[in-house]
Amino acid sequence: MREVSLQRRLRGDKAFKAGTLALSLVATVPLTLILVFIVIRGASSINWQFLTALPKPVGESGGGIANALVGTVLLILIGSLISIPLGVSAGIFLAERGKTRLGSVTRLAVETLMGIPSIVLGIVAYVWVVRPMRGFSALSGGIALAMIMLPVITLATEETLLLIPVSLREAALALGVSYPRTVLRVVLPAGLSGILTGVLLAVARGAGESAPLLFTAFGNPYLTGNILKPMASLPLTIFNYATSPYPEWHALAWGASFVLLVFVLALNLLTKLVSAKWKVQF
Amino acid sequence: MEGAVLEIENLSAGFDGKDVVKGVSLEIPANKVTAIMGPSGCGKTTFIRCINRMHELAANAHVTGTVLLDGEDVYRMNPILLRRRIGMVFQRPNPFPTMSIYDNVIAGYFLNGTHMSKSDRDRVVEETLRRVALWEEVKDSLYRRGTFLSGGQQQRLCIARALAMNPEILLLDEPTSALDPKATAAIEELIAQLKGTVTIVQVTHNIPQAARISDFTAFVHLGELVEFGQTNKLFTVPKDKRTEEYLSGKFG
Numbered sequence: 001m002r003e004v005s006l007q008r009r010l011r012g013d014k015a016f017k018a019g020t021l022a023l024s025l026v027a028t029v030p031l032t033l034i035l036v037f038i039v040i041r042g043a044s045s046i047n048w049q050f051l052t053a054l055p056k057p058v059g060e061s062g063g064g065i066a067n068a069l070v071g072t073v074l075l076i077l078i079g080s081l082i083s084i085p086l087g088v089s090a091g092i093f094l095a096e097r098g099k100t101r102l103g104s105v106t107r108l109a110v111e112t113l114m115g116i117p118s119i120v121l122g123i124v125a126y127v128w129v130v131r132p133m134r135g136f137s138a139l140s141g142g143i144a145l146a147m148i149m150l151p152v153i154t155l156a157t158e159e160t161l162l163l164i165p166v167s168l169r170e171a172a173l174a175l176g177v178s179y180p181r182t183v184l185r186v187v188l189p190a191g192l193s194g195i196l197t198g199v200l201l202a203v204a205r206g207a208g209e210s211a212p213l214l215f216t217a218f219g220n221p222y223l224t225g226n227i228l229k230p231m232a233s234l235p236l237t238i239f240n241y242a243t244s245p246y247p248e249w250h251a252l253a254w255g256a257s258f259v260l261l262v263f264v265l266a267l268n269l270l271t272k273l274v275s276a277k278w279k280v281q282f
Numbered sequence: 283m284e285g286a287v288l289e290i291e292n293l294s295a296g297f298d299g300k301d302v303v304k305g306v307s308l309e310i311p312a313n314k315v316t317a318i319m320g321p322s323g324c325g326k327t328t329f330i331r332c333i334n335r336m337h338e339l340a341a342n343a344h345v346t347g348t349v350l351l352d353g354e355d356v357y358r359m360n361p362i363l364l365r366r367r368i369g370m371v372f373q374r375p376n377p378f379p380t381m382s383i384y385d386n387v388i389a390g391y392f393l394n395g396t397h398m399s400k401s402d403r404d405r406v407v408e409e410t411l412r413r414v415a416l417w418e419e420v421k422d423s424l425y426r427r428g429t430f431l432s433g434g435q436q437q438r439l440c441i442a443r444a445l446a447m448n449p450e451i452l453l454l455d456e457p458t459s460a461l462d463p464k465a466t467a468a469i470e471e472l473i474a475q476l477k478g479t480v481t482i483v484q485v486t487h488n489i490p491q492a493a494r495i496s497d498f499t500a501f502v503h504l505g506e507l508v509e510f511g512q513t514n515k516l517f518t519v520p521k522d523k524r525t526e527e528y529l530s531g532k533f534g
Binding site: 165170171175176185189190280281 | 339364369378379389390394429440447
């Protein structure tokens with residue numbers, strides 16, 4: 001065996017540590033730049049009017065993104081109402097019966113859905129909902145978002161429930177508790193923090209999507225609460241304003257980006273808080 | 283046997299077609315402590331899990347033979363109703379982590395959707411916690427999570443959870459194997475106090491413990507019942523050579 005001196009090994013150690021540190025700093029550069037840039041350009045347009053007013057026609061100064069804020073909230077709400085019950089149920093099924101044939105087919109389907117580009121899901125929602133209903137609508141946008149959120153929630157639920165110790169389940173079954181009640185009242189509550197984390201991540205993902213909304217929710221310069229009508233959303237507003245030729249609209253796009261960024265960051269922080277606070281100790 | 287609450291005849295059970303318990307026949311007397319003793323991996327746990335039909339929940343499990351509870355074949359009963367009559371405590375304490383101490387005690391009722399008035403709940407919780415000698419220690423923290431308790435207290439809470447359902451039989455699967463000596467002593471004392479009001483079947487690989495707590499002992503080796511009898515007789519004049527060798531520490 002070749003002798004390697006301790007000195008040399010320590011030097012190698014230090015070089016490796018320095019290397020990983022340098023590379024991780026490089027990895028944070030893009031995020032830092034994006035944050036700094038959006039804050040500098042966007043924060044200046046934020047004021048009460050920006051958040052509560054509707055967009056103004058070209059040439060008039062001022063105007064806000066109230067329609068997009070309300071739209072994003074409503075679209076996420078529709079998406080959540082569809083994807084949370086479906087996703088959590090599918091996750092429970094995968095955790096309980098994942099080894100069966102139907103289980104593996106389900107998992108394959110969910111994992112494939114996770115990998116499908118969001119614009120394709122938008123087209124699917126267009127064909128399924130927009131064409132039969134003869135018009136763009138918030139409902140179709142919500143359905144497109146639900147398809148994006150569904151696999152995130154399903155897989156998070158499955159992973160969480162698989163980590164719950166068998167002993168807990170046995171404790172309930174040995175008390176003469178039926179299988180469905182054991183799953184719903186013992187296993188599911190014990191996994192609540194993990195499931196909520198999955199839901200919040202799915203919401204954060206859905207909130208930032210623009211591609212599937214292009215030909216479903218479509219966008220709307222007016223404030224509306226009617227989910228059968230076209231509806232604005234933050235990502236769409238950013239897209240429309242940023243691709244316009246007017247500098248005042250560019251400023252609005254930066255402001256909307258800033259709001260969206262804050263929203264997504266807040267959701268991520270909330271996720272961390274939820275998983276730390278509600279974590280169940282076994 | 284006179285006063286047998288459980289009659290087990292030719293019970294075989296195992297996994298993947300391989301028997302872990304091989305043709306065990308045994309009658310368990312009512313309101314006594316029966317120890318199922320034997321070296322690790324001899325099928326003790328599988329044996330008692332056949333009594334409340336927990337064994338069949340495992341994948342690829344099989345079981346043959348009969349288990350009679352008060353003369354009734356448990357394999358013809360609804361397993362859910364059976365398990366309400368036979369309580370079980372596991373090797374590691376497993377209180378429900380999302381529930382308070384109070385809720386853990388009445389978890390059997392709550393999870394089964396049995397409606398109880400507040401005064402009934404309070405009474406069951408206090409009575410049961412007094413029965414397991416935990417009341418004085420936890421009466422001021424009833425609404426804290428059960429998982430905040432020490433290991434020994436958690437195990438007594440799990441015994442309380444099983445006792446609250448008023449079972450005819452209590453199955454204890456090495457309930458002290460994860461506990462320190464002091465907590466173990468507390469559990470043994472508790473078993474001595476419970477005896478007479480409930481039939482206890484306890485699995486143990488701890489020879490002195492079987493000698494201390496049980497009225498009857500079954501010695502199981504490699505899945506077979508080697509010897510069964512009154513504990514003082516089995517320990518002083520074992521009939522089978524294997525029992526003698528096990529008790530004198532030649533194997534196991």
